[in-house]
Amino acid sequence: MDRHALRYLRWLGATMLAAAAAVALMVLLVDPYGLYGWVDVAGFNRVKAPLARYQNEIKLARALRLRPQVVLVGNSRVEAGFDPDGPALRGANAINLGIAGTGTPTAIGQLRYLAAHGIRPRRVIAGLDVVDAMTPRPIVSARAPVLRIPWPGRWWQLDALLSAASLRDTLWTVALQRDADGAMATPRGFNPLRQYGSAARLEGYAAIFRQRAQENARKLAARSGGGLDVPAVRAEVRALLDAAAQGNPAVRVDLLVYPYHAQLLAMFEAAGLWRRFEAWKAVLREEVAAARLRHPRARIVLADFGAYGPWQCEPIPAEGSGAMTTWYWEAGHFKAALGEVLLARLDDTADRAHDATAGRAACVARQPGLFIDAARLVARAGR
Amino acid sequence: MLFNSYAFLFSFLPAVLLAYFAAARHGAACASAVLAAASLVFYGVWDVRYVPLLLASIVVNYACSLRIRAAAGRRRKGWLALAVGANLALLGWYKYANFFARSAAALAGGQLGPFDTLFDNLVLPVGISFFTFTQIAFLVDTARGHVRERRFVHYLLFVTYFPHLVAGPVLHHREMMPQFADPANLVPRAGNFAVGTSIFVIGLAKKVLLADSLAPHANALFGAPGEATLLLAWGGVLAYAFQLYFDFSGYSDMAIGLARLFGVRLPLNFDSPYRASSIAEFWRRWHMTLSRFLRDYLYVPLGGNRRGPLRRHVNLMTTMVLGGLWHGAGWTFLLWGALHGGYLVVHHAWRAARARLGWGDGGRAGRCAGWLLTFGAVCVAWVFFRAPDVPTALAIVHALAGGDGIALPAALGARLGALRPLLEGAGVTWYLGGTTRFVATWGWVAVAGCVALALPNTQQIMRRWEPALDARLGAPSWLEWCPVPRHAVACGVLALLAVLSLDQPSDFLYFQF
Numbered sequence: 001m002d003r004h005a006l007r008y009l010r011w012l013g014a015t016m017l018a019a020a021a022a023v024a025l026m027v028l029l030v031d032p033y034g035l036y037g038w039v040d041v042a043g044f045n046r047v048k049a050p051l052a053r054y055q056n057e058i059k060l061a062r063a064l065r066l067r068p069q070v071v072l073v074g075n076s077r078v079e080a081g082f083d084p085d086g087p088a089l090r091g092a093n094a095i096n097l098g099i100a101g102t103g104t105p106t107a108i109g110q111l112r113y114l115a116a117h118g119i120r121p122r123r124v125i126a127g128l129d130v131v132d133a134m135t136p137r138p139i140v141s142a143r144a145p146v147l148r149i150p151w152p153g154r155w156w157q158l159d160a161l162l163s164a165a166s167l168r169d170t171l172w173t174v175a176l177q178r179d180a181d182g183a184m185a186t187p188r189g190f191n192p193l194r195q196y197g198s199a200a201r202l203e204g205y206a207a208i209f210r211q212r213a214q215e216n217a218r219k220l221a222a223r224s225g226g227g228l229d230v231p232a233v234r235a236e237v238r239a240l241l242d243a244a245a246q247g248n249p250a251v252r253v254d255l256l257v258y259p260y261h262a263q264l265l266a267m268f269e270a271a272g273l274w275r276r277f278e279a280w281k282a283v284l285r286e287e288v289a290a291a292r293l294r295h296p297r298a299r300i301v302l303a304d305f306g307a308y309g310p311w312q313c314e315p316i317p318a319e320g321s322g323a324m325t326t327w328y329w330e331a332g333h334f335k336a337a338l339g340e341v342l343l344a345r346l347d348d349t350a351d352r353a354h355d356a357t358a359g360r361a362a363c364v365a366r367q368p369g370l371f372i373d374a375a376r377l378v379a380r381a382g383r
Numbered sequence: 384m385l386f387n388s389y390a391f392l393f394s395f396l397p398a399v400l401l402a403y404f405a406a407a408r409h410g411a412a413c414a415s416a417v418l419a420a421a422s423l424v425f426y427g428v429w430d431v432r433y434v435p436l437l438l439a440s441i442v443v444n445y446a447c448s449l450r451i452r453a454a455a456g457r458r459r460k461g462w463l464a465l466a467v468g469a470n471l472a473l474l475g476w477y478k479y480a481n482f483f484a485r486s487a488a489a490l491a492g493g494q495l496g497p498f499d500t501l502f503d504n505l506v507l508p509v510g511i512s513f514f515t516f517t518q519i520a521f522l523v524d525t526a527r528g529h530v531r532e533r534r535f536v537h538y539l540l541f542v543t544y545f546p547h548l549v550a551g552p553v554l555h556h557r558e559m560m561p562q563f564a565d566p567a568n569l570v571p572r573a574g575n576f577a578v579g580t581s582i583f584v585i586g587l588a589k590k591v592l593l594a595d596s597l598a599p600h601a602n603a604l605f606g607a608p609g610e611a612t613l614l615l616a617w618g619g620v621l622a623y624a625f626q627l628y629f630d631f632s633g634y635s636d637m638a639i640g641l642a643r644l645f646g647v648r649l650p651l652n653f654d655s656p657y658r659a660s661s662i663a664e665f666w667r668r669w670h671m672t673l674s675r676f677l678r679d680y681l682y683v684p685l686g687g688n689r690r691g692p693l694r695r696h697v698n699l700m701t702t703m704v705l706g707g708l709w710h711g712a713g714w715t716f717l718l719w720g721a722l723h724g725g726y727l728v729v730h731h732a733w734r735a736a737r738a739r740l741g742w743g744d745g746g747r748a749g750r751c752a753g754w755l756l757t758f759g760a761v762c763v764a765w766v767f768f769r770a771p772d773v774p775t776a777l778a779i780v781h782a783l784a785g786g787d788g789i790a791l792p793a794a795l796g797a798r799l800g801a802l803r804p805l806l807e808g809a810g811v812t813w814y815l816g817g818t819t820r821f822v823a824t825w826g827w828v829a830v831a832g833c834v835a836l837a838l839p840n841t842q843q844i845m846r847r848w849e850p851a852l853d854a855r856l857g858a859p860s861w862l863e864w865c866p867v868p869r870h871a872v873a874c875g876v877l878a879l880l881a882v883l884s885l886d887q888p889s890d891f892l893y894f895q896f
Binding site for chain 2: 002003005006007008009010011012013019020023162164165167199203207211215
């Protein structure tokens with residue numbers, strides 16, 4: 001037995017080593033995370049899947065390689081809403097560092113990381129989400145703001161090269177080349193939500209809007225009795241602006257209040273969050289004014305798209321309708337088409353006063369059912 | 384320290400193997416001392432605060448065993464009662480004090496007041512149920528005169544032996560202590576390494592590739608059961624049933640494989656329990672060492688089946704309810720135990736009625752029906768085992784019974800074509816979102832079901848190599864292991880896949896018990 005067993009053990013060890021080497025080689029060649037660039041062949045590995053792991057680390061690694069001049073930070077609304085290869089940013093060496101489910105601390109960490117590596121972009125576009133600032137429980141006293149800044153370590157590089165997950169993503173990447181509707185993302189970090197397109201064709205936009213509206217209603221209803229974490233908002237916005245402008249005096253910083261669709265805005269109202277929404281914007285304005293004093297050479301702008309307007313009031317296609325939308329996938333996520341419009345608005349220096357009351361009235365007149373439906377969804381979620 | 388962690392696999396285990404076989408050159412006592420010390424380090428990595436508790440428990444129990452051996456008659460019984468009582472008091476304090484105090488306070492309509500913090504800070508020492516039960520069995524066997532080997536170092540190693548310390552199998556001293564003293568186990572043997580490594584790899588693959596993949600689908604149901612309908616509820620419950628099986632049987636395989644590296648054979652703990660066609664058979668195949676413990680040290684002392692059918696049913700219920708409570712202090716565990724007690728009572732009553740009426744076993748159809756009923760009943764009971772509270776469990780059982788209707792993801796419905804109206808006619812409704820979760824849940828359940836029900840188990844695969852103490856040779860299996868290159872390649876690939884999946888090692892479910 002022992003002689004056979006020894007041979008068995010040798011074979012087992014050799015198999016593990018050989019298989020590990022084969023996995024690493026496959027990952028290097030297919031390069032599912034766009035980290036190595038050894039091979040770039042259409043139909044083999046050119047299209048990459050959206051990042052599902054080490055998103056921050058991989059996006060930052062790509063940024064170090066590209067040394068971008070324009071950096072976009074924020075959550076999934078930025079990731080899916082702004083295409084660095086689109087008309088407005090093409091040729092500007094822009095990178096989209098937006099990551100779904102993250103908040104401002106991640107954006108601060110990204111900017112600090114880039115600065116630490118000598119990358120000082122001439123422009124930073126940062127999306128801010130009011131939902132992150134609203135707490136589910138009332139604020140009882142001014143809390144010390146906690147800023148947890150994620151910082152990429154080194155372990156992920158080994159794991160991205162040699163792990164079952166990287167092997168799975170490698171195989172997935174190869175399969176994705178023949179799937180026109182498969183989820184993908186560009187090397188500059190834009191996620192066009194291709195899978196939404198196929199779902200919209202199959203189920204209709206109404207179903208997508210409805211599903212996300214139910215999720216949003218639950219999320220907002222849970223916050224209806226809470227408060228606004230003002231100290232945290234102040235600390236985060238201050239840190240974000242400082243991270244963009246420190247050692248980068250001529251930087252242009254565009255802070256965005258996201259252009260939530262009217263359905264979501266109506267839900268803010270229905271959940272009793274509108275006053276907090278306005279208070280949050282006031283804090284942003286104050287912090288932007290303070291940052292201008294701290295960084296006099298920088299051009300810091302707050303662009304408030306969080307109001308009822310023609311785009312935000314885009315009609316939601318009816319149930320069973322095959323109609324397409326132009327601007328929104330669903331109430332929380334706008335399409336890159338609207339991203340282009342927003343970028344153009346940011347570049348347009350003309351001061352356009354916006355009458356919020358008139359915008360809402362027009363929207364109610366155009367789509368009264370949307371407001372009734374939003375109120376019903378929030379009421380149901382709150383029960 | 385987790386078996387499924389890089390630290391264990393690539394630093395602790397190689398270091399302990401080297402130290403053990405180096406120490407073995409100086410004799411069995413030295414080797415056992417090194418292994419016991421390593422086991423204490425293994426335990427201390429979990430929570431060093433409880434190492435003194437473990438050591439105190441071992442020393443006190445060993446001292447009690449000496450007293451029991453030295454005494455006779457009523458004094459012996461007295462010492463035994465005292466020692467067992469002390470063990471149960473320790474277990475009771477850590478495991479049940481919080482539950483009973485809060486239940487009593489709730490019944491009295493009051494609060495715990497100043498004791499609230501005390502009970503809140505009571506943390507269950509990992510493995511306390513296992514090392515307490517192991518030692519109770521030792522004390523009882525000492526009183527019965529079954530203990531021969533009594534060197535302290537072997538006793539220390541028997542209790543702390545790291546492959547079984549925190550989650551079993553529950554060991555008998557008479558199986559283990561002679562093995563620690565066996566000179567044949569003091570030299571490294573390639574045969575033991577080949578067999579042990581292969582069993583360990585199978586266990587690791589069960590845990591990492593199957594149980595951990597099923598976990599999110601079970602968690603999705605038990606975390607938010609409010610929206611469950613028939614297929615969602617069954618998907619989540621089946622995911623949990625297979626997760627628990629592969630998690631725990633994977634751990635047991637790993638323990639058996641690790642012990643084999645040191646030349647030690649542990650008892651078998653699982654024998655394809657989900658293939659059982661009766662609940663009694665299920666318990667002969669599931670967590671076999673615990674079933675054995677409950678039978679030998681609870682059911683039989685209670686009178687077993689020697690005092691008539693009624694008393695047997697009472698004994699069965701008592702044993703299973705206490706077995707349920709052993710898993711955790713909570714009404715859900717109590718109900719789980721009571722359900723299994725009830726199942727066993729019904730099974731025995733049915734078997735007796737069948738014998739009286741002269742009915743056979745129903746042939747193949749009867750066995751199939753028995754399997755379906757057994758598996759369904761076990762799954763329903765798992766709901767209580769896993770649910771955080773009784774209302775949640777009842778809500779899930781309601782959904783399992785179809786009380787909340789049948790719904791499928793709308794995206795799936797859009798792809799069904801002509802089948803869609805037929806399903807709608809049968810009462811199926813559609814819900815938005817959740818398509819990926821639904822498909823993945825049932826996909827993993829199908830894979831896990833095939834492995835659990837159709838593939839040979841570890842014992843059958845390793846049948847010719849005495850994989851465990853009480854392994855049954857059984858019939859040859861098509862997937863039988865032998866030390867040849869093609870099996871080494873298969874095992875190597877499986878090992879690599881499992882090792883590459885260890886980037887975020889997860890706890891074993893049975894650690895919480």
